[in-house]
Amino acid sequence: MEIIVAPLVVSVISSVLALMIVVVDGIVNNYGEVEIDINDGKKKLKVKGGAPLLQTLSSTGIFVPSACGGRGSCGACKVKVLSDVGPHLPTELPYMSKDEIKENIRLACQIKLKKDIKIYLPEELFNIRKFKGIVENLKDVTYDIKEVRIRLVEPNEINFKAGQYVQLVIPPYENIKEPTQRAYSISSSPSDKNHIELLIRLVPGGIATTYVHKYMKEGDVVEVVGPFGEFYMRDTNADMIMVAGGSGMAPIKSIILDMWERGITDRNVWYFFGARSKRDLYYVELFQELEKKWPRFHFIPALSEPLPEDDWKGEVGLITNVLDKYLSSVIPTDNSKEGYLCGSPGMINACIQVFDKHGIKDVYYDKFA
């Protein structure tokens, strides 16, 4: 008898307590309708109160960047709050500088919407959407880099600046139980509004790249969120010195195609692409073709370890050495210069040192981390 009574008593007590929690939650956490006023009335949203700001915004289609998905562990979802939502929480403080605290910058995932709120968001965030698309084409551009071309279905158009990135949503597979998001630069031109092209290099053991290389098929439905990022062509007259390695090709390709299509051909562009041997090179013909039509565009592929069978006649050496050589003796020094880098953190740091040596201070980059 006791064997039945004991679990029954514990279950009944637990159920009553759980019911109490649910009832209290229903009454206490019912904050009714709350208004989010974005950028001084530019956009006003009527939403259900009680949930964190980050979630509420994304449910209405405004995506504030967040790498941890609202767990308060990345500090990316910073939002300027113009109305009073109480002092900073202990969970927010580690991610805030003194100035940010003074300006009432908050983590959107930590603020609960309890009453009307006024916030400021950068304009470009309004542009960020979740897109549904179909994998139209999957192509091996080298032995470990795939070109993934996605046709957008819902919405079917994207507006982005060449150089920006999107987050690809990786569905659960094998032992990966949760959907994951990874950022990839868009390699297609912004004029191709119905497509997103990504260059994805296989990282051994990588959750997303393994999925793309081993499981993704043409015709698959995928989701992307974007566009994000501050890496794009600055509107100046300076010469552009671009350096990429591996799949760092993606944003640079997009920028160069965009410049060509929009007729921005009066700027000098030097594009250095570093690879180990010939099998790591790709899109070479595309850029060599462009070089012929666009006199101010220079494409310099360089191999650090060319194989004998490569029969390589181009530049040899680490990309930093080639860059240093060109900056010292080939590229005219009369005009001001801007650096654009995309690749591994090691390559970027090494290139920044070279730029520094030649007095190039305006350097923009996208680090793969």
Next chain:
Amino acid sequence: MMYPNINPLVLFFASIFTSNILLTNFLGMCSFISISKDLKSSNGLGIAVTLVMTITTALNWILERYVITPMELGYLRYIIYIIVIAAVVQVLEMIIDRVSPNLYMVLGIFLPLITVNCAILGVALFMQLRNYSFIQSVLFGLGSGIGWWLAIVLLAAIRKKTENAPVPAPLKGVGITLITIGIMAMAFIGFAGMINVQ
């Protein structure tokens, strides 16, 4: 049922001073030591402990009297008490968040931590062991909570002082804190003979 013949008010004051749950039974030590570095947090935690202790002691008394004892389920006492404590903490967290956001801010992350504070469970178990009446239990819970609150605030104040005191290097931090707690405990226990609350 025979309840011990102690005036509930005596029990209340005794549990604050002479039978302080922290300094005579050494329950709830981990949060006592880790949070007492900061006066404001200590205060917040003290309030939270007091609230939870009072409410859970009352609820657990009712369950003890009408469920556990009649059904002879004494071996389930721990699990039932803990479930009640966890649920009360949850509910309290929601209510405080709604009613007083400022207090909620002060309590912050400490409120959920109270679920695993052994002083809360300790008070409930003492109340059962010593066979207190409902009023005695509630005042014992409230007094123990206030006693815990008093002890942590006092310790926080002393630690503020010892921060700049010439403490020998090996004793700095937790070392001197434990010695301080020992001396505080002696001071509190010094009055223990005045009232017998067992």
